[in-house]
Amino acid sequence: MTLDGRVAIITGASRGIGFGIAERLASAGMRVALYDVSPLVAEAAAKIAEAGGKAIGIRGDVTSRRDVQAMFDMVESELGPVWLLVNNAGVIPTGPTADMPEEAWDLAMAVDLKGVFLCSQAAIQRMIPHQGGRIVNVSSIAGLIVRTGQVGYCAAKAAVNHFTRCLAIEVAPHGITVNALLPGMTRTELLADSFVARGLNLDDMLGMIPTGRFAEPADHAALIEWFASDAARQVTGQLVCVDGGQSQFMPLMVAKPAT
Numbered sequence: 001m002t003l004d005g006r007v008a009i010i011t012g013a014s015r016g017i018g019f020g021i022a023e024r025l026a027s028a029g030m031r032v033a034l035y036d037v038s039p040l041v042a043e044a045a046a047k048i049a050e051a052g053g054k055a056i057g058i059r060g061d062v063t064s065r066r067d068v069q070a071m072f073d074m075v076e077s078e079l080g081p082v083w084l085l086v087n088n089a090g091v092i093p094t095g096p097t098a099d100m101p102e103e104a105w106d107l108a109m110a111v112d113l114k115g116v117f118l119c120s121q122a123a124i125q126r127m128i129p130h131q132g133g134r135i136v137n138v139s140s141i142a143g144l145i146v147r148t149g150q151v152g153y154c155a156a157k158a159a160v161n162h163f164t165r166c167l168a169i170e171v172a173p174h175g176i177t178v179n180a181l182l183p184g185m186t187r188t189e190l191l192a193d194s195f196v197a198r199g200l201n202l203d204d205m206l207g208m209i210p211t212g213r214f215a216e217p218a219d220h221a222a223l224i225e226w227f228a229s230d231a232a233r234q235v236t237g238q239l240v241c242v243d244g245g246q247s248q249f250m251p252l253m254v255a256k257p258a259t
């Protein structure tokens, strides 16, 4: 089985990791639908189309059942049956928990968790009749390890990790796999904004990453392409960190040896 001509939906694809995934899948021959609440989604899809890919941009909100259902209908009528859903849209409300507005908590739960449910539900409703498909949730290592000042985000991503495993088992008999990709720190506007919001310098964090580099969207896109392929048909319910070893590592303050 080749990915050529198959249809992928990528949420949150107007920039950052989602756009990188859409670019790579389109260059693998997939017909890609970029879905985003931002009006920049049309420009992002046009950029892929200009480079020779088959891409459409659809504006909508992952937290709205109506938007999501309409988006799947549009994708099916313009591109064909959906083979791959990449749940990538995300937000990072940031600040101390004691002062966290209720709206910030609700936003994290709505976009980072409920959006994954709504899009996955719409996808499996359409994949089950075809007895096949792939879902990949772009979660975060923040759902495994603790990051301070982002309690809603971390809780939502931890829930996405378990959602991934639960849904994988439920839909396995239908030939649908569900996996999660857990990025570590990746150079995107989201990361930069979240560091500025906490008054931190991004480059100070490099020492936390054993490979000595931040991830790039292309690192994640390569794994998504593999998850979508026939080579990964027996892989489901897995959480794979793409983080340069960050989630496994505690930097040591090594004491100077006594002279």
Ligand SMILES: NC(=O)c1ccc[n+]([C@@H]2O[C@H](COP(=O)([O-])OP(=O)(O)OC[C@H]3O[C@@H](n4cnc5c(N)ncnc54)[C@H](O)[C@@H]3O)[C@@H](O)[C@H]2O)c1
Pocket (backbone or CB within 6 Å): 011, 012, 013, 014, 015, 016, 017, 018, 035, 036, 037, 038, 060, 061, 062, 063, 088, 089, 090, 091, 111, 115, 138, 139, 140, 141, 142, 182, 183, 184, 185, 186, 187, 188, 189, 190, 191
């Ligand atoms: N950048 C990192 O270091 C990092 C690390 C771990 C996990 N992640 C995860 O990767 C994913 C992508 O992150 P990114 O860094 O590319 O972020 P980004 O902010 O560059 O992109 C996120 C996209 O999601 C869209 N979006 C937000 N709310 C939406 C909604 N309600 N409906 C539809 N689209 C919506 C935004 O408009 C934006 O285009 C997120 O789920 C994030 O949590 C990122």
